[in-house]
Amino acid sequence: MTDILVNFPLLTLTAFVGTYFILDRLAPRAMAVLEESLIAIILALMVLLAFVQVVLRYGFNSGIVGSLELNRILFAWLILFGMSYGLKVSAHLGIDSVIRLLPRPLFRAFAVFGAAAVILYAVLLIHGTWLTAFGATTKGGGAVDYWVRFFRLPIGLDDLLYPEWMREFAGQDRVHRWVAYIILPVGLGLLAMRALQALVEIWQGQRELVIASHEAEELVNENRNILRD
Incomplete structure (x- = not known):
């Protein structure tokens, strides 16, 4: 499994995004709950960690090692x-x-162009080797190569430590940088997938833009005379 990740990172990322897309199509409600829950958990952890750190620092003159880096x-x-x-x-x-x-x-043409621009942005940041077809002189680069580089090197984060029961298995005390940085290719891959979905929906007339619609303006128009009534 490790050899596949290192030798075929783009293929692995494509397989992950493809699997995510299939699951999203088969169980859209469950995937929506999963995404919203993950976002809520991250937000809750950030708030809780900051609160506990403030209490420990000003109340007990201590703190959690690596809390700032984790945040x-x-x-x-x-x-x-x-x-x-x-x-x-x-x-x-x-x-x-x-x-x-x-x-x-x-x-509609500009809306499609906007979605295509998001796809291009994500692809540019994921990997840059394909730009050699347009005359670029550098190969590689991007989130995938950046993550693979740290996956191959046992470099840890600055302050964040593994729990003691995990250190022997991990082979070091500090949390590997690739663990934190894996969200770079994953996040950009999901962004490209969502932008492609948006482009198709705009083309089919199911959606207007990739950005927020005039919801506030519509709410104002709907409730313009509510006080008068």
């Missing part, structure tokens, strides 16, 4: 995992005032 990692996981979920539920903010003035076919 930074949790925050990164929240962003990198949450960006694909935000795209799924159209929660990303954007400015669409200009393109909404365009004729409907042209507006």
Whole structure:
């Protein structure tokens, strides 16, 4: 399994994203609950960790080793995992005032372009070797190569330690950097998948944009005369 991860990281990531997509299609409600629960757990852990650290520091003049680093990692996981979920539920903010003035076919073309731009952004950050086809002189790079580099090296995080019962199995005291950094390729892979889904939905007329719609404006219009009534 380790050899497959190291030698075929892109294939492994593609298989993971493909499996995630299939599960999302077969059990959309369960996957939505899973995603929302994971985001809620990360948020709760961040708040709880910060609260406990403040109590320990100012109340007992002590603290949790690696708490700041763990909070930074949790925050990164929240962003990198949450960006694909935000795209799924159209929660990303954007400015669409200009393109909404365009004729409907042209507006739809710009919406498709926006989704395609997100896919390109994710693919660029996942891996850069394919850019050699367009004249680029560097190979590799991106989140996949970055993660594989740390997977091959037994480099630990700065302050975050494994529990004592895990240290013998892990082979070192500090948590491996690849454990924290695995969210880089995973998060970008899920972002590309959600952007591709959005592009298809826009093309089929099931969705307007990859960004949030005018929900606030619609709510204002719906409740404009509520006080008058």
